[in-house]
Amino acid sequence: QTVVTQEPSLTVSPGGTVTLTCASSTGAVTSGYYPNWFQQSPGQAPRALIYSLNNKHSWTPARFSGSLLGGKAALTLSGAQPEDEAEYYCLLWYGGTWVFGGGTKLTVL
């Protein structure tokens, strides 16, 4: 059973920078896991932010970026806005199947 682990919760100040991470129980995350990141506000469907590690969708705000950090996938938010308060999920590809992380609740306070 593959497990993908994210921080349960993080807090960032308005205008601040925060990094969310995504770890795999199988070992270091690489670009070959094609990490995706999603944002979900209460009552809404998830919204895709990042795909294939560091690629942004056309609607993704510039303040979001994806990378690898210490063997994990990472989502960095630079210049946090109040509307960025939400749940964030990572998604990793295991050669044909996908596994979601448990989610990180991000508070902007």
Next chain:
Amino acid sequence: QVQLQQWGAGLLKPSETLSLTCAVYGGSFSDYYCNWIRQPPGKGLEWIGEINHSGNSGSIKYNPSLKSRVTISVDTSKNQFSLKLTSVTAADTAVYYCARGDHISGLGHWGQGTLVTVSS
């Protein structure tokens, strides 16, 4: 503009079969995989499976934990794909989402979600 619209029965009894359909409007249906994902109330997301436009067995992948009960199929003539989950229990109560994409392009476009409740 790509849009996914999904529908299906929202209330089931234990042991019944869940059935949902997702239609894809706009963009190229044949260039991407179609995925099903679910989210139990107050919990995280769970990937259920995916299929591409060919619908052949090699193009269908399932979450191992659900594989024995899940069937995903595609109707390319209607740009639709479907999910069936047999022998449902209360643990299958969730919002079910369809999403288009693959490991190269990412799961960029999602349906609006359908709440399926399993209750006797």
